[in-house]
Amino acid sequence: MTIQEAGEIAPFIRMQNVRKVYGSGDDEFVAVSDVTLNVQEGEMVSLVGPSGCGKTTVLKILADLHGYEGGTVDIGDAEHPFVPGRDVGMVFQQPLLLKWRNIIDNVLLPADILGLPLKPARDRARDLLKLVGLEGFEKRSPHELSGGMQQRAAIARALLHDPRVVLMDEPFGALDALTRERMNLELLRIWEESGKTILFVTHSIQEAVLMGSKCAVMTSGPARMAAYFDIELPYPRKLDMRQSAEFGEYARKIYDLLGVE
Numbered sequence: 268m269t270i271q272e273a274g275e276i277a278p279f280i281r282m283q284n285v286r287k288v289y290g291s292g293d294d295e296f297v298a299v300s301d302v303t304l305n306v307q308e309g310e311m312v313s314l315v316g317p318s319g320c321g322k323t324t325v326l327k328i329l330a331d332l333h334g335y336e337g338g339t340v341d342i343g344d345a346e347h348p349f350v351p352g353r354d355v356g357m358v359f360q361q362p363l364l365l366k367w368r369n370i371i372d373n374v375l376l377p378a379d380i381l382g383l384p385l386k387p388a389r390d391r392a393r394d395l396l397k398l399v400g401l402e403g404f405e406k407r408s409p410h411e412l413s414g415g416m417q418q419r420a421a422i423a424r425a426l427l428h429d430p431r432v433v434l435m436d437e438p439f440g441a442l443d444a445l446t447r448e449r450m451n452l453e454l455l456r457i458w459e460e461s462g463k464t465i466l467f468v469t470h471s472i473q474e475a476v477l478m479g480s481k482c483a484v485m486t487s488g489p490a491r492m493a494a495y496f497d498i499e500l501p502y503p504r505k506l507d508m509r510q511s512a513e514f515g516e517y518a519r520k521i522y523d524l525l526g527v528e
């Protein structure tokens with residue numbers, strides 16, 4: 268019986284035993300040895316692990332920027348085929364705004380690339396700038412905005428073409444601690460309002476627990492998926508939850524999986 272016949276909702280993203288090797292021959296390097304990950308539509312999955320364990324590689328495979336040598340990756344279904352160029356939004360550690368474009372024109376970049384009609388795209392860019400708290404900054408240059416504000420603009424840009432999945436690679440890693448905490452709460456709000464499926468890569472165990480509805484823990488040597496579990500903390504998530512026993516248990520579980528004393 269298939270999952271659909273059993274009455275369950277098929278996962279939106281299905282990665283089974285994915286293996287990725289860089290180079291060949293003597294230079295061969297196994298970046299990811301065995302990743303299995305099912306993501307339902309609308310989930311926020313935090314992907315946590317040490318540097319070099321293959322987190323970015325997993326995102327690149329999902330965005331179809333990389334092939335892979337073993338396993339299977341399926342996204343969407345036959346009725347709604349997934350087209351990475353159209354259906355993925357990406358946010359990186361650096362906002363990567365074009366300095367010669369003002370903020371709204373930066374947010375409009377995917378419309379230029381995908382050839383979307385400009386008028387509705389501009390209206391959507393305005394709405395998204397409002398969603399990320401940048402209303403009134405449309406005409407500013409990137410250098411006039413703080414690092415946190417620039418990253419908000421990058422999030423709006425990633426949402427412009429209404430992607431089905433947003434891949435975020437250490438999006439707040441370059442921000443100071445206080446701004447990072449504020450952005451964590453902002454992203455949770457944006458996620459709840461937009462209903463997007465988000466994969467969120469982080470090195471921070473606390474951030475992984477705070478942000479995730481699910482958490483994937485990856486370890487290195489060899490790089491593999493050590494665990495994948497629900498984070499059943501209530502919503503809306505709040506910073507002071509980090510002091511709760513329940514939060515502490517999730518954090519301890521991840522520390523144990525990563526072999527951190």
Ligand SMILES: Nc1ncnc2c1ncn2[C@@H]1O[C@H](COP(=O)(O)OP(=O)(O)OP(=O)(O)O)[C@@H](O)[C@H]1O
Pocket residue numbers: 289290296297298316317318319320321322323324325470
């Ligand atoms: N294009 C490439 N060619 C060869 N090796 C690569 C390439 N890209 C990544 N690697 C190697 O694959 C491993 C996994 O890299 P990846 O960037 O996925 O890790 P990561 O967990 O995202 O690391 P970080 O947290 O430091 O960003 C690393 O050892 C890296 O050196």
